[in-house]
Amino acid sequence: MAEATSRPARGHYHHGALRQAMIAAAEDVLAERGLGGFTLRECARRAGVSPAAPSHHFGNLTGLLTAIATLGFDDLATAMEAAITAAEEQGGNRLAAIARAYVETALGNPGRFRVVFGQRDMDRLDPAFRAAATRAFGILVREVRLSRGLPPLAPPGEKPAIHVLEPDLPEVLLAWSVVHGFSTLLIDGALDFLGGEGGRQALLDRNAGRLFAMLAAALPTAEGLAKPSGRD
Amino acid sequence: MAEATSRPARGHYHHGALRQAMIAAAEDVLAERGLGGFTLRECARRAGVSPAAPSHHFGNLTGLLTAIATLGFDDLATAMEAAITAAEEQGGNRLAAIARAYVETALGNPGRFRVVFGQRDMDRLDPAFRAAATRAFGILVREVRLSRGLPPLAPPGEKPAIHVLEPDLPEVLLAWSVVHGFSTLLIDGALDFLGGEGGRQALLDRNAGRLFAMLAAALPTAEGLAKPSGRD
DNA sequence: AAAATTATCTTGACGCTGTTAAGATATAGC
């Protein structure tokens, strides 16, 4: 689909919007063939340009993958925030909601998820990528703290200072590890031997409830400190 | 190192022990260059044979990676069992011990760990691989049940029937997800932005204690049920 | 408006990869 986002106007030269066409092609290839079947030449082919063309926009393959990873991380954050909104309205557990959104996103496009977490060369120090990563991480930190009855670290909009959250780090790591681990185990096929009907999605549907409920219950609530009294 | 496990006796033909030489070379390459820098030709080069030679022993690259993955899974299981033994003698928490062993193994050779979990084409249905995977999974299931005060599913030595452990599946998934997620986040560099002294190993050392303690505490103990009656 | 500059894309080539077919050589069986 999205043949090339815009055909070469007349001749062969000057695609015009190659950067976004390459990204669109890359997303398609990742969705169709996964990360293993992903090649720069195939993306260029779909965008209707020569293999050397993308170098002007991304430098090299690493640059393209970094761009994809940035978008992927952004979608991850967006999916989590949407899940929070939905949970707020329907009164569900917020932490379980973002956990579900995280795994669902990974399962929806495993190739892309693998790019986000650097299963192939990419630049983790790229500013845009770091910004997307920081945003998603900030959501997780905030929700973990809320789940424990603690106020957010900073007013929304500001990026959280990294060293400030040190005290909560183990709790955040627990939450992230659970959702990330479950995601990777699922998409890498490590759980396929469990069989059952419906494949991986069904495995998620069957176990997500209890799994994330245990996660939420595992985070120790801060009782005596701060304003809000913890329940339990 | 381990130049070729045994030099070509005289002429160029007939290495003699190519299979194990290839595996040794592959382990070296994975340790040195990681999965991204891993190639079949480089392994063949180190083993002192032509690029086409390994095909008689492994079929193709997938076959070699499957063999490596099998050994990797076996080592994972061995490390976990050794950790249990150590924890028994020193009175530590058994579940925390195998969790630590799992992450430590992953961090010790990330390239190999990635092969085990199929970041590159391999045959997950290979009998030897499945046996190794089942063994490691069996250890995890047993320890999760012990941690909850439940008896093992089957006498040691017999392979656990998969569908029997269904009731405990969420708990097992929680444990596996935590250790696997923490491992992959570490080796993929997703936590590097947290900075701190000592890098990833230090990050593990600093957080493993509370992280795995929370995991152990999160597994609900089976208090009154005794017999294998379903609960909840 | 014409010319010069810059950005963009093509062509062609390089060394690398995994895989295959055909031939050479060593080991094992008879």
Added chain:
DNA sequence: GCTATATCTTAACAGCGTCAAGATAATTTT
């Protein structure tokens, strides 16, 4: 000692990412 089989080499193939050089389009300058 001859034959059969397993093992390895050589040579070639297509596909990969990348680079240098040249062609073309868009933009800016004059």
